Amino acid sequence: MRMRSGHFVMADEGWPGCAKSLKGVILDMCGVLYDSGEGDGVAIPGSIEAVRRLKESDLQLRFCTNETQATREKFVAKLQRLGFDISASEVFPPAPAAIAVLKDRSLRPHLLVHDGLLPEFDGVDKTNPNCVIIGDAAEYFSYQNLNEAFRVLIGLEKPVLFSLGQGKYYKETDGLKLDVGVYMKALEYACDLKAEVIGKPSPTFFQSVLNDMGLQSHEALMIGDDLLNDVGGAQHCGMKGVQVRTGKYRWPKESKYGPHTF
């Protein structure tokens, strides 16, 4: 398999041997397929074609994203407008996984998320909250909103904080933007707690994608631009992980061409 968007890096040893057993590919989206930004953002050159070729191959294909600025439906519609052949059932974002956790543990969330994500939680009881969920709220991460989430947490006997991802930053067309993980750390420090991450690199999250494909972890490959959350998370689950040199990838200062191993 060779993606025309190219530039990806072997993530660990023993790569050639695993190619034969490969039955499924999981793609990160932002920074791999497209750069977000004004409007729908822009597709990364070669990525639309790469998705098309993967779909024509014998490999199963899923999309695993920590995108939480929109509902899955609206997010997938954006990717379709950019020219990608992707359907909602192939896409795994954190919000639906979070809703399953809430149901399972009878929790009622206070939400600190992007306005665009709110409809995803329409059917969820949010009265008298006993946990807090934060997503990539971007401009909704105002002092007032963060303070409100803090007050809910500090007022709970057993504060529970769910973070939809733990990313540090991502790249938009006009530059790097702080991601939800930064605000997760802020609330962890303020409240002396450890957040539960829903989304990459949570093993539970990756496992749900593997289950959907009916594959074992060693049969699947994760491709992303985040060394910790995509590559590391996948490797931790027994998958292969590959980092692309698009998106948030930053070429090391000591190398003209970037790393060949890591």
Place this chain on the structure above:
Amino acid sequence: MRMRSGHFVMADEGWPGCAKSLKGVILDMCGVLYDSGEGDGVAIPGSIEAVRRLKESDLQLRFCTNETQATREKFVAKLQRLGFDISASEVFPPAPAAIAVLKDRSLRPHLLVHDGLLPEFDGVDKTNPNCVIIGDAAEYFSYQNLNEAFRVLIGLEKPVLFSLGQGKYYKETDGLKLDVGVYMKALEYACDLKAEVIGKPSPTFFQSVLNDMGLQSHEALMIGDDLLNDVGGAQHCGMKGVQVRTGKYRWPKESKYGPHTF
């Protein structure tokens, strides 16, 4: 010595023996003398009288604060309006200490601070910044402003972040508010760095107050409402530390009356 605002807690063993050698007292301000909030905030009952009595005693008195929402002049004027007999030369906030550090190390800051603090940095070269200073910016901790500070840091070859304090939260008249330490942790995580704290509990900061009094650490007592930054910081420097049960102090759930030792 007995403060009428009372309710303070013995911070460590060997207290009675040290009373004889006590020559100076350092008071935290917010949460000890007054609660901040709308307008000037409100004086904590008994605290104006306590400051008056301390001034009448043989003890030296200084005020050590992590207040960074206003210049020292404006801050002291507020305390005077509340009825305290305090002059600017007795008050030690982080901003003047930060300016000394900038000068010493030839650094030009990007500032993420409260608008009220900006005049303190009027004489400081801020062109082409090679470090970032964050203070208790409160509502100025917008997503946009935090992102801007992040971009400055991530663009530096050797990113330097100064945090004016590392507090988690403080109490205003309408409830708890997130403090600068929370945003310090956010930027530390985003940029993979460790901030340099200027203000309490930095030993350098406490030492500058001791120097001003001409006292050894064992001759001084710090009184504050923050167990880590006031009491712990002072003890780390060899001073005695006492925690008041006002301000951000929260009575433990297991006790009707609060702890008597910690």
